[in-house]
Amino acid sequence: MQFLKTVIYVDSVEEVLDFYYQAFGLSACGLSEDGDYGELDTGQVLLAFATHPVAQAQFKQSYIRSQPKQPALGFELTLGCENVAKSYDKAVAAGAEPLSPPAQKGEHTQAYVRSIEGTLVALISVE
Template sequence: MFVKTVIYVDSVEEVLDFYYQAFGLSTCDMTDDGDYGELDTGEVKLAFASHPLAQSQFKQDYIRCHPKQPALGFEITLSCVNVPECYDKAVEAGAEPLSAPSQKGSVTQAYVRAIEGTLVALVSKISTNE
């Protein structure tokens, strides 16, 4: 069973605050030393840990990702009721706008890059009852 995704970052506290400001995701767990924190995202958690914590665990098998480097080959997807509103809120909170909201079939989608460099897809199903 898939339990969580952990993304390694410079400042766990700063990134948790960004995800709250941008997407309304609340912190549900954080270590006293601030090296690890989780967001309340439902069954599968989205967690962040500090680069020093990763380096201590993985030694030479860890390559640090920097927010200004090209994005790594993955994204996280968040469901939104109103994608344009969510997109604007994320950009206001400091996300880099990548792809403005657009309709693709029955889904509205947009893309931003979070402050730590993660690609974030924002998606919402379009109601056919209107």
């Protein structure tokens, strides 16, 4: 078995793809004609977004819609970056909610933001 991608359900795929480009420099590598599905090039595993109606149609009662203004769901995305402080500032300037400013955690610098669709994003230093 191989882990292929993560899909996050959102209100507007195009808006979220643009945010992830502005905030984290991740480029879109695909967007459906109807705008209901899009993918980001992360270099490894795909990070994809689809609209809430797609999820509601597929999962029926097994789907709970995330709400950006409510507490975050129980997962995070972790992005490795060379300069956590610069990446944190760039994400906040693009509209991310600042949660935890850059701080040294053991061998790494780490910070947290919440993206516009409500996902927790950890920024971790990599060399």
